[in-house]
Amino acid sequence: MKYHKLEIAREFCTELLESLSEDIYGVYLFGSVAKGLAHDGSDIDILVIYSDKVNYDRMADVVDDVCYRLACRYGEVPEVV
Template identity: 35%
Template sequence: MRRMSVERSATIEQIVREFHQRVEQALGTPVKVVLFGSRARGEATEGSDIDVLVVVPVLDARVEDLIGDLAWEVGLNAGVVLAVVPVAQDELKVLSQSPFFQAVQREGIPL
């Protein structure tokens, strides 16, 4: 399997930034977006998805659906899969004790 090139890395960052902007525009509020997983670790291959943590002020079904729809649209236009994990800001403290969120904190790249 091939690793992601530096040029492709810049493209991934552009895709995540576009997604980030579209989420903020749709919600009308700032959100935090963190790239994690194989793309953040530099271990991605050509078929790897793009793992993104999205921290929003309030997470309800409408916001979760909106984030999922935007991830689908941006990913479809870019020819990649955006795998998003939406989380409410007030849940971060509790979730930060889980191995998953500890890994995101270690390897994640805020964008």
């Protein structure tokens, strides 16, 4: 289960950076998954640090698209802040 959540986080980061690498300063996993304390009901908490020059609508669209693909693949998505 923990591996499953880490794989979702890894895929989110990879797909996000493929589309927006020049606008993303950092992507950080935090919370119970990052600490190795996750259980089946745990969220996958991800913090995205991005440029103030990024087109917010485009970034939101990319995040939504990536989360949709992850939901189709795994049945759950990260909580992105």
